[in-house]
Amino acid sequence: MKVKKPARSATQLAVRYLSRRDHAEKELQQKLLARGYELAEVDDAVALCQDYNWLDDARFAERLLGNGIAKGWGLLRIRQEMKFKGIHEEIIRQLFEDDEFDWYEHAREVALKKFGESPMESEKEKARRLRFMQYRGFDLEQIQYALDVDDEY
Structure with a gap:
C-alpha cells in the first residue's frame, strides 16, 4: 500500500506542531516521519526550525523539569520522561548538574x-x-x- 503524499510540506507541519507546544527534536522527527514525509525532507524541516530557535531540546527539557515538579514528580521520573521524549543524555545531565532544586x-x-x-x-x-x-x-x-x-x- 502506497502512502499518499501529504498536502503541506514537512516544514509547514513542523511549524504547526511547534506553534501548539514545544517538542523534542526526536519527537518532532517521529511525528513527521509517521505522516509519510521522506527523511531528507524531515531533516531539512527540523534544521530550519532549529535555525530559527523554534526547536530547542534544552528549552524543552527545562519545561519538562518545571512541569514534572508541578505534577509532584521526583528526579528519577522526570529524567525518565525526558529520555522517553528523546532528549539527549548530555542535555539532561547538564540540566540536572546546574539544578539547585531541593x-x-x-x-x-x-x-x-x-x-x-x-x-x-x-x-x-x-x-x-x-x-x-x-x-x-x-x-x-x-x-x-x-x-x-x-x-x-
Missing part, C-alpha cells in the same frame, strides 16, 4: 499533600506510601526523609 523538601511536600499528617499505623501502610513515592520518582534517601523513617527497605 528534591528532599519537594518529596516531603508531595508526601504531605498525599498523606497529610496521619501516622503510619502498620507495615502495610508504610509499604503503600513507599510505593507511591517510588512511583513518583523519588529515590530511597528522599523517601526516607519525606516519610520520616530510618529503617532499611
